[in-house]
Amino acid sequence: MDTDIRGKVAIVGIGHTPQGELPGQTPELNSVLAIKEALKDAGIDRSGLDGLISCKSVQNTNADIQVGPLLGINPRYSQTLDYGTCNFSIHLAIQAIVTGMADTIALCYGANARSARFPFGASSPTLAGVSGLMHVGGPAALALQRYKSLYGMTDEEFGWIAVGSREWAQRNPNALFRTPMSMEDYLNMEYLIEPLRRPDITMLSDGGVSVILTSAERAADFPNKPIYILGMSEASQIRGEFTPDYLNREFLIGASDEIWSKTGMSPADIDALYIQDPTAFWVLQMLELFGFASIGEGGRWLAEGHTRPGGSLPLNTNGGQLSESYMWGWMHIVEAVRQLRGEAGPERQVTGAETAMYLSTQTWLKGGASIIATHRG
Amino acid sequence: MSYNKPVPRFDDPDMGPFWVAARDHRLTAQRCTSCSALRFPYLPICPTCLELGAEWAEVSTEGTIWSFATYHRAFHPGFSDDLPYVVAIVENDEGLRYTGRIHGPRENLAVGARVRAVFVDETDEFTLPMWQLVG
Numbered sequence: 001m002d003t004d005i006r007g008k009v010a011i012v013g014i015g016h017t018p019q020g021e022l023p024g025q026t027p028e029l030n031s032v033l034a035i036k037e038a039l040k041d042a043g044i045d046r047s048g049l050d051g052l053i054s055c056k057s058v059q060n061t062n063a064d065i066q067v068g069p070l071l072g073i074n075p076r077y078s079q080t081l082d083y084g085t086c087n088f089s090i091h092l093a094i095q096a097i098v099t100g101m102a103d104t105i106a107l108c109y110g111a112n113a114r115s116a117r118f119p120f121g122a123s124s125p126t127l128a129g130v131s132g133l134m135h136v137g138g139p140a141a142l143a144l145q146r147y148k149s150l151y152g153m154t155d156e157e158f159g160w161i162a163v164g165s166r167e168w169a170q171r172n173p174n175a176l177f178r179t180p181m182s183m184e185d186y187l188n189m190e191y192l193i194e195p196l197r198r199p200d201i202t203m204l205s206d207g208g209v210s211v212i213l214t215s216a217e218r219a220a221d222f223p224n225k226p227i228y229i230l231g232m233s234e235a236s237q238i239r240g241e242f243t244p245d246y247l248n249r250e251f252l253i254g255a256s257d258e259i260w261s262k263t264g265m266s267p268a269d270i271d272a273l274y275i276q277d278p279t280a281f282w283v284l285q286m287l288e289l290f291g292f293a294s295i296g297e298g299g300r301w302l303a304e305g306h307t308r309p310g311g312s313l314p315l316n317t318n319g320g321q322l323s324e325s326y327m328w329g330w331m332h333i334v335e336a337v338r339q340l341r342g343e344a345g346p347e348r349q350v351t352g353a354e355t356a357m358y359l360s361t362q363t364w365l366k367g368g369a370s371i372i373a374t375h376r377g
Numbered sequence: 378m379s380y381n382k383p384v385p386r387f388d389d390p391d392m393g394p395f396w397v398a399a400r401d402h403r404l405t406a407q408r409c410t411s412c413s414a415l416r417f418p419y420l421p422i423c424p425t426c427l428e429l430g431a432e433w434a435e436v437s438t439e440g441t442i443w444s445f446a447t448y449h450r451a452f453h454p455g456f457s458d459d460l461p462y463v464v465a466i467v468e469n470d471e472g473l474r475y476t477g478r479i480h481g482p483r484e485n486l487a488v489g490a491r492v493r494a495v496f497v498d499e500t501d502e503f504t505l506p507m508w509q510l511v512g
Contacts (some may be wrong), residue, residue, distance in 0.1 A: 056410075105489055125384060125385045126392075127385075127395075127475065127476060127477060127506075128420065128477070129383055129463070130383045130385055131476065131478040131505065131507075132448060132453075132459065132464050132475045133476055134452040134453060138446055141446035141447075142443075142445065142464070143444065145445055146443065146444035146488050149444070149487065149489075150488070191447065191449050192450050193446050193447070193449070194448075196446075239424070244472075244474070245443075249464075317471060341462065
């Protein structure tokens with residue numbers, strides 16, 4: 001059976017709403033406004049879509065049957081994923097397109113977590129909750145403290161993720177957090193959930209994002225340079241906290257091994273890297289687990305400046321969720337496409353970028369990876 | 378002053394027995410009646426052998442810190458008087474993981490440090506198992 005998806009599907013449209021605070025706009029409305037932008041970018045009318053994959057918002061809304069009435073179409077293929085980060089949505093779209101269940105699919109995400117005052121730090125009356133473990137920063141701080149104890153990483157080494165994100169965000173007019181933040185500024189900030197500081201943890205914001213995919217054959221008819229998917233992989237740890245050491249997220253090695261072996265590529269082939277970043281420590285883990293830095297060496301590697309503007313492996317050139325906006329990783333893939341099209345603007349365009357990788361996770365439960373490129377591989 | 382932090386439900390058929398035992402200053406976990414595997418928190422089936430029967434059993438109150446995190450901000454107003462407070466994942470000597478509060482000074486906390494459960498009566502009916510450094 002031919003299971004190679006290399007170069008068979010392409011991203012032909014990207015779109016998003018303004019990011020920030022959009023009072024009065026529901027997640028579904030933000031989704032549809034983003035699809036409208038993506039259709040414009042792709043140069044097609046909504047009648048050109050025969051598939052929709054919606055991603056539930058962090059607030060558990062934005063199902064396809066809630067988006068449908070606003071979008072005004074009944075595509076033959078329609079699905080909802082309860083967790084997106086866009087990676088899982090892209091993978092599902094590829095599966096639908098290569099099997100002929102749909103030709104051209106719009107993926108969408110929408111949220112209004114900020115204006116709706118979503119209780120991000122809420123806890124349930126479990127033992128952990130009544131003990132005060134709250135916010136995704138709590139588990140990440142636990143994992144980071146253990147890592148620091150095992151490998152001796154300094155706060156300054158770790159701080160380069162947040163500081164580097166801010167440096168990139170200053171070059172991105174879409175970014176919400178653009179105030180300069182030096183390493184000294186970072187180190188002078190107090191801990192929020194020690195050893196995490198505020199800039200190490202995602203912001204909350206409203207918005208919508210959409211990506212349109214089609215088959216490589218059809219992609220040639222679209223106005224933009226097609227961005228092809230060369231490889232994809234996933235891994236799960238759905239036993240969650242019943243998996244010992246679950247916060248180390250070592251299950252991601254499975255997704256790493258799979259995507260490198262299937263594509264025959266290696267970290268040296270990646271021109272720009274995107275890692276969904278609810279917390280900076282999840283980024284450090286994924287840098288190591290996907291082979292960009294050796295296990296335990298990620299901090300020292302970051303301090304060498306590879307991921308910062310001008311470095312050899314630009315990371316989250318949009319500013320990520322730490323500095324651009326909180327779209328559950330969806331703006332990362334938008335930025336990756338912009339970079340590969342050469343449309344990122346003079347301040348942050350990565351010269352000659354041909355291949356990008358996107359890594360994302362649902363906390364410690366699932367992970368996904370995609371490699372996209374300007375060529376079919 | 379009334380207790381304004383989250384409180385577990387003692388009449389919860391799943392986790393209630395754990396909290397009732399904690400009130401008696403006992404640390405418990407479910408033990409499978411078929412394969413004797415221990416599990417915590419509550420699951421309605423044994424994930425080791427997929428058999429249904431289980432009983433709540435007393436387990437070791439000694440363990441080591443897997444890791445810990447110090448909260449300098451309260452994400453729930455009830456915790457603001459506790460700041461800074463420490464939450465740890467503790468592996469007890471039977472290999473069970475409990476996520477709970479550290480009781481006492483935090484100066485000598487370390488990954489791998491030995492701890493023992495202490496039972497802190499938060500209200501007349503609610504006792505919270507916490508962990509305290511040994512020695």
